[in-house]
Amino acid sequence: MKLPVPEYILSIPPYVPGKPIAEVEREYGIRNSIKLASNENPLGPSPRSLAAVRDALENLHRYPDGGGYDLATRLAEKLGLAPENIVLGNGSDEIIGMLTTAFLSPGDSAVLPKPSFLMYEIAVRCAGANPIKVPLREFNQDLDRMLEKVTPETRMVFLNVPHNPTGSIFSKAAFEDFIHRLPSGIIIVLDEAYIEFVREPDFPNSLNYIDIDKPIVGLRTFSKAYGLAGLRVGYGLMPAEVAGILNRVRQPFNVNVLAQTAALAALEDNAFLSKTVNMVHEGLDYMYAALAKLGISCCRTQANFVLIQVGKKADEVFEDLLREGVIVRSMTSYGYPNHIRVNIGRPEENERLISALKKALLK
Ligand SMILES: *Cc1c(COP(=O)(O)O)cnc(C)c1O
Numbered sequence: 001m002k003l004p005v006p007e008y009i010l011s012i013p014p015y016v017p018g019k020p021i022a023e024v025e026r027e028y029g030i031r032n033s034i035k036l037a038s039n040e041n042p043l044g045p046s047p048r049s050l051a052a053v054r055d056a057l058e059n060l061h062r063y064p065d066g067g068g069y070d071l072a073t074r075l076a077e078k079l080g081l082a083p084e085n086i087v088l089g090n091g092s093d094e095i096i097g098m099l100t101t102a103f104l105s106p107g108d109s110a111v112l113p114k115p116s117f118l119m120y121e122i123a124v125r126c127a128g129a130n131p132i133k134v135p136l137r138e139f140n141q142d143l144d145r146m147l148e149k150v151t152p153e154t155r156m157v158f159l160n161v162p163h164n165p166t167g168s169i170f171s172k173a174a175f176e177d178f179i180h181r182l183p184s185g186i187i188i189v190l191d192e193a194y195i196e197f198v199r200e201p202d203f204p205n206s207l208n209y210i211d212i213d214k215p216i217v218g219l220r221t222f223s224k225a226y227g228l229a230g231l232r233v234g235y236g237l238m239p240a241e242v243a244g245i246l247n248r249v250r251q252p253f254n255v256n257v258l259a260q261t262a263a264l265a266a267l268e269d270n271a272f273l274s275k276t277v278n279m280v281h282e283g284l285d286y287m288y289a290a291l292a293k294l295g296i297s298c299c300r301t302q303a304n305f306v307l308i309q310v311g312k313k314a315d316e317v318f319e320d321l322l323r324e325g326v327i328v329r330s331m332t333s334y335g336y337p338n339h340i341r342v343n344i345g346r347p348e349e350n351e352r353l354i355s356a357l358k359k360a361l362l363k
Helices: 021-028 047-059 069-079 092-103 118-126 143-148 172-181 240-249 257-267 270-293 314-323 347-362
Strands: 086-089 109-114 130-135 154-160 187-191 216-221 234-237 305-309 339-343
Touching: 021 314, 047 257, 069 086, 069 234, 069 257, 086 092, 086 240, 092 118, 092 154, 092 187, 092 216, 092 234, 092 240, 109 118, 118 130, 130 143, 143 172, 270 305, 270 347, 314 339, 314 347
Parallel strands: 109 130, 109 154, 154 187, 187 216
Antiparallel strands: 086 234, 216 234, 305 339
């Protein structure tokens, strides 16, 4: 069939998501498998979110609040911003798309780390713009090199703290030097999807830069620490002028009723958030020790996942782990053919990963 599809759409690499548990179990004829592939919260959603969603079901015949008034207002209050600084999205993925739709035209460029979250490149290409991918240096974003890649065509840069898939961060000073040297008029996207898990004190927080004279957008999500990945809700923190532009391209009812309700309830459940974060930190400490005992090296991480160098083909280790009912992510498509990425699970899940990994590596 002849299709009028632009060349830049054909250039988009198809996104390869983690497989749903049901599909893997069917394919491999296994049961009771565990998924440590998509950095989700293994404790599930907050009980408060569940209760709020149950109550909201009665009102599904109504359109959502298009402005997300309650949620944006509560977020603003918690963060010390104005509601005008916040844009809600159907996951922060959608905000990435709004940013590229609103600010990039064909021929423009956006600078991003390589590897990084695949949605950046997909969204940039959807707008007909060119992704300029700057390799990491020893698993860290190479800010100097990224600056060197900025040209008069550059409209946007993507940074990710903590970085997916390495879990690395950079310091406040490094970030401030970067934004100081970056020419004005370039949108700085600081993706903070895992900010709740950071243990190091010295990292840049977008909140502190919303009022500088360069446009910064912090991206956050309810999908990871808040356990609401299935409902799709994320938000961006930005100067009101930037939010005004995004609201022009935003679908009027982009965040559904249940997502708004669940997110609002999750924000009030501090106990659940602390339980999640503590579990991740303890799980990471267990993982570091267990991996060291197996003689396997991994990146120190500030997120809820860890990049593990398995010392052989990651795709094979991935298959071996699947047969043991442990679903992880092979990093081959990210350019790391000998690494897997594993998110921290409940203690018994972490132990199962370690014993399956031991078996796979001894093979
Ligand atoms: C998971 C993730 C997101 C967000 O996802 P949404 O579910 O769309 O909110 C954003 N950036 C990175 C780096 C992620 O890993």
